[in-house]
Amino acid sequence: MTVGLMWHSLGSGNLGVGALTESNIAIVRGVAEELGLRVRFIVLGTSDATIPELATELAAAGHALEVRRIRVYRKDFRDAVRACDLVLDIGEGDSWADIYGMQRFRFHWLSKNIVRSLGKPLILSPQTIGPFDGALARWLACQVMRRCTRIFARDNLSSDCLRELGMTANVDEAIDVAFRLPFARPAREAGDGKVRVGINVSGLLFNGGYTGNNQFGLSIDYAATMRELLRQLTARPEVEVHLVSHVIEPHMPVEDDVTAARQLATEFPGVIVAPVFKRPSEAKTYISGMDFFTGARMHACIAAFSSGVPVVPIAYSRKFNGLFGTLGYSVLADGKKMKDAELVSLVMQSLDRRDAIRPQVVAGVAQALQRLKAYEGALRSQLSATR
Numbered sequence: 001m002t003v004g005l006m007w008h009s010l011g012s013g014n015l016g017v018g019a020l021t022e023s024n025i026a027i028v029r030g031v032a033e034e035l036g037l038r039v040r041f042i043v044l045g046t047s048d049a050t051i052p053e054l055a056t057e058l059a060a061a062g063h064a065l066e067v068r069r070i071r072v073y074r075k076d077f078r079d080a081v082r083a084c085d086l087v088l089d090i091g092e093g094d095s096w097a098d099i100y101g102m103q104r105f106r107f108h109w110l111s112k113n114i115v116r117s118l119g120k121p122l123i124l125s126p127q128t129i130g131p132f133d134g135a136l137a138r139w140l141a142c143q144v145m146r147r148c149t150r151i152f153a154r155d156n157l158s159s160d161c162l163r164e165l166g167m168t169a170n171v172d173e174a175i176d177v178a179f180r181l182p183f184a185r186p187a188r189e190a191g192d193g194k195v196r197v198g199i200n201v202s203g204l205l206f207n208g209g210y211t212g213n214n215q216f217g218l219s220i221d222y223a224a225t226m227r228e229l230l231r232q233l234t235a236r237p238e239v240e241v242h243l244v245s246h247v248i249e250p251h252m253p254v255e256d257d258v259t260a261a262r263q264l265a266t267e268f269p270g271v272i273v274a275p276v277f278k279r280p281s282e283a284k285t286y287i288s289g290m291d292f293f294t295g296a297r298m299h300a301c302i303a304a305f306s307s308g309v310p311v312v313p314i315a316y317s318r319k320f321n322g323l324f325g326t327l328g329y330s331v332l333a334d335g336k337k338m339k340d341a342e343l344v345s346l347v348m349q350s351l352d353r354r355d356a357i358r359p360q361v362v363a364g365v366a367q368a369l370q371r372l373k374a375y376e377g378a379l380r381s382q383l384s385a386t387r
Contacts, residue, residue, distance in 0.1 A: 001383060002040040003028055004084035004120075006111060007092050010067055010279075011049025013249040013256075016178075016299030019280035020090050021045075022054065023177040024125055027372070028088070029063060031379045037387060040064040042080055045092075051279050072111045078118065085386045087115045087122050090177070093299075094128035094319050098137035109140050116147040121382055126154035126174040126375060128319045130161035138165060150378050155322030172378070175371040176323060178299055179306045183284040194240040197233055197351065198274075198287055198304065200295025201226050201243060203253070203260040205316060205335075210254060216316045218335045222296075225340045229294075230268045232348055241271040244287060246300040248276055257297070292354045294347050296335065298323070305329070306368065310354040310361055312347050327364035331357055 008021040025041055032039045041063065043050075048069040055065040071077055081087065091108060098105045115122045124145070132138040142165050145151055151167065152174045153159045159173045205222040209215025233241050243264060245257035253259045258276055265273050277283040280299070287293060287300065288307035295301050296314040302323075304311040313320050314333045324332055331350055333343045350357060 001032065001037050001086070001387060002042060002084045004042045004044055004081060004087040004115075006044045006070065006087055006089040006115070007095065007108065008043050008088075008090055009045035009047050009092070010043055010051045010054070011047030012045070013252075014247045015277065015280045015283050016246065016297060017045075017092055018051075019178040019181050019284070019299045019303070020093055020125075020176075022051075022280050023179070023181040024088060024090060025054070025058070025065075026182055027177060027180050027376060028379060029058070029061070031376055032063075032383060033061070035380065035383055035387070037383060038062045038064075041066065042084060043067040044070045044077070044080060046070065053279065070111065072107055072114065077111075078114060081115050081118050081120055084120055086382055087120050088125045089115070089122060090125040091127045091129075094317075096124070096127060096141075097130050098132050098134050102134075102137070105137055105140075109144055112144045113147070116144070121149040121386065122147070123149050123378060123382065124151045126152040126177055126372075127158070128155065128322070129153050129158040130165075132161075132165070141165065142167060149382065152375050152378075155319070155326045157318055157322035157325075172374050173326075173371070174375040175326065175368045176299075176302055177372065177375070178280075178302045179365065179368040180372060181284050181303065181306070182281050183288055183303075183307060185307065186285060186289040188289060193238065195236075195238050195292065195351075196240050196242060196290045198242045198244045198290035198293040198295070198309075199226075199229070199233075200246050200293075200297050200300040201257060201260045201264060202296040202316075203245075203247060203249075203257045204255045205296050206260040207254045212254075216336075218316060219337055220335050220340050220343055222335065225343055226264065227267070228340065229344050229347055230264060230271065232344065234268050234270050241268070242274050242286075242290065243271055244274040244283070244293075244295070244300060245276065246283060246295070246297040292351050294333070294350075305361055306365055308358070308361055308365065310350065310357040312350045314343070324364075327367050329360055329364045331360065
């Protein structure tokens with residue numbers, strides 16, 4: 001079988017996009033192996049970079065991996081789609097909307113129509129859907145979604161958006177596929193007595209967004225809040241703070257988590273700056289070794305949550321509220337409603353209550369894995385039908 005993974009990426013500096021890709025590959029691989037199938041994966045995204053270790057792992061199991069940069073107006077994109085038995089479109093997680101501008105929307109809309117025009121089954125993998133604020137975008141979104149084989153929202157707010165658009169046929173609600181991102185929990189020295197606290201500092205929020213003037217409309221002074229949080233954490237002798245980057249863009253300092261982490265490490269010399277990870281599963285493995293976690297990159301928080309680590313996500317968009325709210329997880333810091341001191345207090349109190357919070361995490365993970373079964377079932381049916 002040849003499965004196209006459209007609007008996925010293995011070369012993005014945003015490990016969240018990579019986490020979606022690695023996870024979707026793991027899910028498809030698991031279903032295919034149940035059916036006795038070998039899969040040729042063609043990743044069609046904004047980068048043609050790959051992860052050699054992943055390609056080697058897949059090859060050892062009899063599968064294959066190709067990565068191509070998506071250029072929707074070119075013949076090579078159509079040739080790649082023609083080679084596929086099935087196309088899964090994950091919309092880079094949250095790009096199937098018009099909030100990022102009509103140019104990006106047009107690329108995503110056109111690519112979907114091309115897949116269907118070539119007669120290939122198209123499943124929208126679990127993702128944030130909407131909002132579509134413009135009337136034209138709403139009409140075009142409905143036009144192409146009616147042509148999709150199946151549509152999976154990853155949270156209840158996305159499901160609400162689909163219902164408001166009148167989209168009810170072939171629609172289901174699952175959860176983020178990154179709950180299936182593989183990892184290996186690191187061994188830990190016994191009796192070191194330290195409480196390991198991981199913090200993901202978003203370089204983009206730290207710098208005020210691309211515009212530098214609170215582009216995302218936060219109610220907090222994000223940089224000041226992170227500094228106050230670090231001040232309080234480093235004052236506790238039992239706490240070991242780890243700054244964990246999840247967007248690695250050295251050529252774009254405004255977006256780069258590593259640059260922000262290193263700057264803060266000079267201000268708070270006792271903190272540990274985590275390694276620069278080569279792939280999302282490495283980041284999840286590291287995060288799984290924490291006792292507590294907080295951060296503003298959603299997939300860093302999902303890595304913590306899905307590996308059983310009590311976490312306080314710091315929300316700056318509805319995708320946080322939608323995803324964690326869908327799982328009934330109430331420990332959320334809303335960066336668009338709270339004040340600085342309120343948010344810091346919530347994180348510190350949650351750290352002290354981490355053992356009481358952990359059952360919520362365990363229950364949420366179980367619910368997430370159950371929700372993904374509907375998606376796996378759809379893949380099983382489609383792969384069986386086209387084998």
